[in-house]
Amino acid sequence: MDIVERWGRIFKRVNYGLDEEQVAAFVNELLAERDRLIQQQEYLAALIRFTERIVAEADNRYGQGLKEGKPKGQAPPLMEGRGAEAPTAAGEFQELARAVDQTKTGEPEPEWEVQILPPMDIIQALAIMSCLDSLPEVEKTELIPDINKPSIAIFVRKPIHLVEKLKTLSQVAEVKEDAASKAGGKPRKVQIVLSASSIPS
Numbered sequence: 001m002d003i004v005e006r007w008g009r010i011f012k013r014v015n016y017g018l019d020e021e022q023v024a025a026f027v028n029e030l031l032a033e034r035d036r037l038i039q040q041q042e043y044l045a046a047l048i049r050f051t052e053r054i055v056a057e058a059d060n061r062y063g064q065g066l067k068e069g070k071p072k073g074q075a076p077p078l079m080e081g082r083g084a085e086a087p088t089a090a091g092e093f094q095e096l097a098r099a100v101d102q103t104k105t106g107e108p109e110p111e112w113e114v115q116i117l118p119p120m121d122i123i124q125a126l127a128i129m130s131c132l133d134s135l136p137e138v139e140k141t142e143l144i145p146d147i148n149k150p151s152i153a154i155f156v157r158k159p160i161h162l163v164e165k166l167k168t169l170s171q172v173a174e175v176k177e178d179a180a181s182k183a184g185g186k187p188r189k190v191q192i193v194l195s196a197s198s199i200p201s
Contacts, residue, residue, distance in 0.1 A: 004020065006024060006027070007027065007031075042123065046122050046123045046126050047122055049126065050122050050126065053143065057142065108155065109186055109187055110142070110153035110155050110187045111154060111156045111160075111186065111187055111188065112154040112156070112162050112187055112188050112190060113144075113152070113153055113154070113188070113189050113190070114128075114151060114152040114154065114162075114166070114189075114190045114191075114192055115149055115150075115151045115189065115190070115191045115192070116149075116150050116151065116152070116192055116194065117191055117192065117193050117194075119194070120150055120194070121194050124171040124194045124195065125143065125150065125152070125171075127171050128152065128166075128171050128172065128192075129141045129152055131169055131171075132152070132154060132165070135160065135165065136157070137156050137157055137158050137159070137160035138154060138155070138156055138160065139155040139156055139157050140155050141153065141154050141155070142155075153187070154187075162188075162190060163175055163177050163190060166190065166192060170195065171194055171195055172192050172193070172194065172195065173192075173193045173194060173195045173196075174192065174193040175190060175192050176190065176191045176192075177189070178190065178191065
């Protein structure tokens with residue numbers, strides 16, 4: 001019996017069937033398209049998680065501002081003079097980041113700040129944060145959503161050899177600590193380059 005193996009399965013070869021190479025090429029195209037759609041879905045899900053995290057952080061910071069004596073009826077800086085209009089431009093997104101940052105008074109500073117150099121990949125950035133959050137030395141991480149220079153702020157429970165930890169992550173291609181931060185400044189700053197981008201086209 002004449003048989004052929006394709007995609008991990010055994011098929012019988014029959015007379016007057018379709019051209020084997022054409023069928024194989026077509027199925028491979030379908031599999032590649034399926035993988036691309038799955039990757040797009042994962043990317044969109046990551047963007048949703050990112051947006052929810054930023055909105056929750058802004059809401060939390062503003063709530064803290066109210067507790068510290070800010071008038072209840074006063075809008076956060078982003079919305080002043082805009083009524084109920086929602087922010088739509090990239091510049092307004094940066095304004096949101098600044099508004100969040102303005103309400104951080106009284107909170108401890110992060111021990112480390114990891115700047116992500118272009119190109120930015122939100123999936124990989126979130127994966128890095130998840131890995132860091134799982135470390136016993138790390139209290140929490142926060143994404144600083146600057147459009148041009150996004151960073152990860154890292155709050156620690158105890159000292160951590162962050163540069164060495166980052167070098168072990170598959171999402172990180174290069175790691176470089178800022179020379180000035182080695183002198184003991186806070187936060188200590190590190191720049192990273194991500195591995196080949198996983199953002200689907």
